[in-house]
Amino acid sequence: MFQSKLFSKTRREDPKDEVSKNAKLLIKAGFIHKEIAGVYSFLPLGLRVLNKIKKIVREEMNVLGALELNLTTLQNSSLYEKTNRWSDEEVDIWFKTELKTGGELGLGFSHEEAIVELMKKHINSYKDLPRAVYQIQTKFRNEERAKNGILRGREFLMKDLYSFHATEGELDDFYDKVKGAYERIFERIGIGDLTYTTFASGGIFSKYSHEFQTLCEAGEDLVYLAEEKKIAINKEVLTDETLSELGLVTEELVEKKSVEVGNIFKLGTRFSEPLNLLYKDEKGKMLPAVMGCYGFGLTRAMGVIVEITSDEKGLVWPRSVAPFDVHLIILDKETGSLKGNHSSNETTKSALEIYNELIAAGKEVLCDDRGLSAGEKLADADLLGLPYRLIVSDRAIKEGKFELTERVTGETEYLSETELFNKFR
RNA sequence: CGGGCCGUAGUGUAACGGCUAACAUGCCUGUUUUGGGUACAGGUGACUCCGGGUUCGAAUCCCGGCGGCCCGACCA
Numbered sequence: 246m247f248q249s250k251l252f253s254k255t256r257r258e259d260p261k262d263e264v265s266k267n268a269k270l271l272i273k274a275g276f277i278h279k280e281i282a283g284v285y286s287f288l289p290l291g292l293r294v295l296n297k298i299k300k301i302v303r304e305e306m307n308v309l310g311a312l313e314l315n316l317t318t319l320q321n322s323s324l325y326e327k328t329n330r331w332s333d334e335e336v337d338i339w340f341k342t343e344l345k346t347g348g349e350l351g352l353g354f355s356h357e358e359a360i361v362e363l364m365k366k367h368i369n370s371y372k373d374l375p376r377a378v379y380q381i382q383t384k385f386r387n388e389e390r391a392k393n394g395i396l397r398g399r400e401f402l403m404k405d406l407y408s409f410h411a412t413e414g415e416l417d418d419f420y421d422k423v424k425g426a427y428e429r430i431f432e433r434i435g436i437g438d439l440t441y442t443t444f445a446s447g448g449i450f451s452k453y454s455h456e457f458q459t460l461c462e463a464g465e466d467l468v469y470l471a472e473e474k475k476i477a478i479n480k481e482v483l484t485d486e487t488l489s490e491l492g493l494v495t496e497e498l499v500e501k502k503s504v505e506v507g508n509i510f511k512l513g514t515r516f517s518e519p520l521n522l523l524y525k526d527e528k529g530k531m532l533p534a535v536m537g538c539y540g541f542g543l544t545r546a547m548g549v550i551v552e553i554t555s556d557e558k559g560l561v562w563p564r565s566v567a568p569f570d571v572h573l574i575i576l577d578k579e580t581g582s583l584k585g586n587h588s589s590n591e592t593t594k595s596a597l598e599i600y601n602e603l604i605a606a607g608k609e610v611l612c613d614d615r616g617l618s619a620g621e622k623l624a625d626a627d628l629l630g631l632p633y634r635l636i637v638s639d640r641a642i643k644e645g646k647f648e649l650t651e652r653v654t655g656e657t658e659y660l661s662e663t664e665l666f667n668k669f670r
Numbered sequence: 671c672g673g674g675c676c677g678u679a680g681u682g683u684a685a686c687g688g689c690u691a692a693c694a695u696g697c698c699u700g701u702u703u704u705g706g707g708u709a710c711a712g713g714u715g716a717c718u719c720c721g722g723g724u725u726c727g728a729a730u731c732c733c734g735g736c737g738g739c740c741c742g743a744c745c746a
Binding site for chain 1: 671676677680681682683695696703704705706707708737738739740742743744745746
């Protein structure tokens, strides 16, 4: 893609209405746009990052054998009355609205009820179990106070997976597999080292749930780490009892701030019972299905990546989620001479060749063909934070070399064309 | 939901109750420059968030609304 065609512009100054690092940088670099407090639009660059994360999440969901679907945003109030989750006393984050013909609706904040209602039509027998379905969908939560940019919005993108089982043992097995899948997701999106599987309060059905907490100064949660064992405990369940159960002692724990990027729950029959999701077992007995639910905040994960990887110059994307692989920067005496994908200038011509070859090699390339000064282009490149910056300049062309700089380390190599392509193979 | 701060060109800031609301940046024209936001010249751009009030006079003071941020509470 040519940068001259990209409508989003970078800004020189921090937006005055943002304090969080993630929002400041993402806005400055033109990845997102704030519509309302806690409500952000995703511009082309930001959307590309989100899509990269989505792809990784989908791949890991597929490994679990889960099928993707898409439930509605508008939710029927009467369904939630059955599980006692419609009243404001029970759930205070609903965005509620109503039909012109009467009747209340809510914008979905989570979809346990909806998925159970749907699966009732498709699960009748033990032969229909187990089942796992997921969706990647915008959730709405009427937070009293949105904060920290895209870490806690009123509207955000979430992956929610639900599983249905005949027995608790079956749920336990699946639950452990999901835990593994989550660990792979965090590894793959580049925050695995800082993400801890954390014991948290479990709700009614199980003693604990597991949160995936990424250590981060911008975090709102407090976790206690046993670093060597790679175990963490959320402050909310930190008791002597918990410690002895997990075989830990207070002395080995370190307190850290963190962001909850995922949370997995054993729901048991919390929803299947009141909503009558029943199946017949081998003996013809009607039993409620045993369920699990597994959430992952995509937009929040993106915010966390920014919080922990960016530096004073700007964003620093891990390769797996970067909007492009390579930032190809043309520095020549006639920049702006690039018209309709051809040019008479040797440097630009050479850059275009490289551009086309990289694309042919399957790389995603952002080519800075704008008629700006070198300094501006370099500063923008740092701000956008693509993994590699490839400079094609008059100087380099004379020497027959391309200059490749890795954003995260700042290390530069001077490569021949062959070496360059070996690098990207 | 308690407490605090704030709202001025696209962006970031300034302006004692008093001159045509200033500066930087951006944007447009031209010349210049091409390895770290190049330089110069000319130009463009604001009903000072909205509504009321006080005053000879309001960006500035008062009331109400809307919007934004922070601290705390909350976050199934």
